[in-house]
Amino acid sequence: MAFDFDLFVIGAGSGGVRAARIASSHGARVAVAEEYRVGGTCVIRGCVPKKLLVYGSHFAEDLADAKRFGWNTKGATFDWPTLRDNVASEVDRLEGLYGQTLGNAKVEIFRQRAVIAGPNLIRLADGTEVSAANILIATGAWPSIPDIPGAEYGITSNEVFHLDKLPKRAVIAGAGYIANEFAGIFNELGVEVTLVTRGDKMLRSYDQEIVDKLVGISREKGIDIRFNFKCPAIRKQTDGSLLVESGDGSDVEADVVLFAIGRIPKTMNLGLEAVGVELDKDGAVIVDEYNRTNVSGIYAVGDVTNRVQLTPVAIREGHAFADTVFGNNPRTIDYGAIPTAVFSNPPIAGVGMTEEEARAQLSDVRVYKSDFRAMKNVLADRNERALYKMIVDGATDKVVGLHLIGPDSAEILQAAAIAVKAGLTKQAFDDTVALHPSMAEELVLMK
Numbered sequence: 173m174a175f176d177f178d179l180f181v182i183g184a185g186s187g188g189v190r191a192a193r194i195a196s197s198h199g200a201r202v203a204v205a206e207e208y209r210v211g212g213t214c215v216i217r218g219c220v221p222k223k224l225l226v227y228g229s230h231f232a233e234d235l236a237d238a239k240r241f242g243w244n245t246k247g248a249t250f251d252w253p254t255l256r257d258n259v260a261s262e263v264d265r266l267e268g269l270y271g272q273t274l275g276n277a278k279v280e281i282f283r284q285r286a287v288i289a290g291p292n293l294i295r296l297a298d299g300t301e302v303s304a305a306n307i308l309i310a311t312g313a314w315p316s317i318p319d320i321p322g323a324e325y326g327i328t329s330n331e332v333f334h335l336d337k338l339p340k341r342a343v344i345a346g347a348g349y350i351a352n353e354f355a356g357i358f359n360e361l362g363v364e365v366t367l368v369t370r371g372d373k374m375l376r377s378y379d380q381e382i383v384d385k386l387v388g389i390s391r392e393k394g395i396d397i398r399f400n401f402k403c404p405a406i407r408k409q410t411d412g413s414l415l416v417e418s419g420d421g422s423d424v425e426a427d428v429v430l431f432a433i434g435r436i437p438k439t440m441n442l443g444l445e446a447v448g449v450e451l452d453k454d455g456a457v458i459v460d461e462y463n464r465t466n467v468s469g470i471y472a473v474g475d476v477t478n479r480v481q482l483t484p485v486a487i488r489e490g491h492a493f494a495d496t497v498f499g500n501n502p503r504t505i506d507y508g509a510i511p512t513a514v515f516s517n518p519p520i521a522g523v524g525m526t527e528e529e530a531r532a533q534l535s536d537v538r539v540y541k542s543d544f545r546a547m548k549n550v551l552a553d554r555n556e557r558a559l560y561k562m563i564v565d566g567a568t569d570k571v572v573g574l575h576l577i578g579p580d581s582a583e584i585l586q587a588a589a590i591a592v593k594a595g596l597t598k599q600a601f602d603d604t605v606a607l608h609p610s611m612a613e614e615l616v617l618m619k
């Protein structure tokens with residue numbers, strides 16, 4: 173039977189764009205549907221605009237520190253609309269480039285919502301139906317909203333990049349990546365930030381000693397962090413401000429409430445039930461290591477599968493899918509030792525086992541630490557220390573984990589992660605001559 177396309181991709185985000193482009197390079201006739209903006213979450217309302225806001229907000233500290241380095245920064249002011257609009261323009265530019273890349277790769281783009289109408293059938297929002305031999309679900313995830321009275325007064329990361337003006341006070345609910353990143357951004361921009369979380373921990377997948385350091389530094393910078401804050405309701409007050417209830421009388425007033433409590437796979441009303449694609453209890457598409465669903469010819473990659481919600485992972489999954497199905501090169505992804513970072517202020521970065529994980533899994537664990545003040549912070553008279561931890565398997569001398577908090581830790585960790593991924597030993601780190609003066613040299617000087 174002749175189909176309109178060899179592959180129809182639903183969602184032009186990190187995973188979908190890569191899969192479409194590579195499948196086309198293998199000779200497949202490919203189409204992609206995008207209901208919002210080409211580029212997906214990372215480019216349009218995730219990694220990219222977030223990182224630019226991190227850069228933009230950090231000038232507050234840099235300008236304050238500049239005085240100790242001889243600069244007179246008197247009169248420096250900040251204008252939110254300038255930063256917001258410049259970031260938005262950069263996002264527009266990237267969106268254009270993504271569209272161009274797909275066009276150059278001869279991928280047909282349908283700029284509308286698509287749903288699955290049958291095993292090989294896609295229905296677009298305008299009613300058009302197209303057929304495809306294979307369908308890739310790459311619809312990503314969507315911010316979770318708590319089921320509490322007054323939740324409608326809150327915003328999510330979808331809206332936060334477009335605020336008309338900066339709030340005076342913000343409550344951020346959640347204790348993961350987005351919560352800590354926006355706590356840092358808002359705090360630097362002069363917003364009074366209260367970060368509330370229902371549990372007694374945050375950033376659970378990170379080394380907790382590193383996280384404790386972040387909590388300490390964040391509080392030092394003026395971020396009010398409240399653990400065990402249940403948030404049963406949010407009320408709008410007569411002056412228009414919001415009252416975030418705590419359940420124990422320690423309510424917090426805010427002008428903006430940002431929910432950052434996780435992202436749920438975007439599988440609602442996609443037609444998956446009709447064709448029998450199996451979902452897990454969180455609504456994620458269940459796939460095997462080759463990104464195959466239980467229905468022949470239907471695949472899924474990226475956040476919608478809820479494996480690891482990170483852009484580089486979605487991209488790799490999309491690429492492996494295209495090579496497997498259209499490139500005659502079946503391959504899977506290695507999920508071991510994925511480096512990750514939280515772009516908080518200061519940032520956290522980690523790869524491999526945390527100390528907690530190593531102690532639970534290995535019989536002999538050695539932990540090396542360096543707790544130091546970055547040279548720049550010393551001259552700036554900023555009493556903010558960095559902490560680097562190296563986790564070593566005592567039985568093999570292999571470095572099984574690296575965990576950093578401090579300036580530029582994400583930049584430093586990406587390079588060091590190669591050594592952890594390669595299974596290098598503590599001895600190999602010791603054998604490497606330090607690059608002085610740098611913060612990264614601490615990695616080869618740990619005693």
Ligand SMILES: Cc1cc2nc3c(=O)[nH]c(=O)nc-3n(C[C@H](O)[C@H](O)[C@H](O)COP(=O)(O)OP(=O)(O)OC[C@H]3O[C@@H](n4cnc5c(N)ncnc54)[C@H](O)[C@@H]3O)c2cc1C
Pocket residue numbers: 182183184185186187188205206207208209210211212213214215217218219220222284285286287310311312313329350438442473474475476480481482483484486
């Ligand atoms: C604020 C924020 C910051 C982040 N920062 C980082 C970071 O620093 N580093 C990192 O690695 N990751 C980060 N992430 C996560 C990263 O953005 C995601 O892991 C990544 O975008 C997942 O790619 P994807 O292809 O699975 O989905 P997405 O990029 O979300 O793409 C899915 C696309 O599908 C479209 N779509 C959905 N349903 C349909 C439909 N029915 N029809 C047509 N189109 C549809 C959507 O509009 C979207 O464009 C961040 C996320 C957020 C929210």
Ligand SMILES: NC(=O)c1ccc[n+]([C@@H]2O[C@H](COP(=O)([O-])OP(=O)(O)OC[C@H]3O[C@@H](n4cnc5c(N)ncnc54)[C@H](O)[C@@H]3O)[C@@H](O)[C@H]2O)c1
Pocket residue numbers: 318345346347348349350351353369370371374375376432433434435480481482512513514515
């Ligand atoms: N730097 C990065 O790589 C980066 C940045 C942003 C987002 N992301 C990705 O996007 C995903 C989503 O980010 P996120 O920050 O929304 O989620 P997250 O999974 O990092 O954190 C969610 C937090 O919310 C808490 N929580 C859950 N339900 C709650 C509720 N009802 N009330 C209060 N708290 C609740 C959880 O305990 C958790 O601490 C991340 O898991 C990550 O994979 C990555």
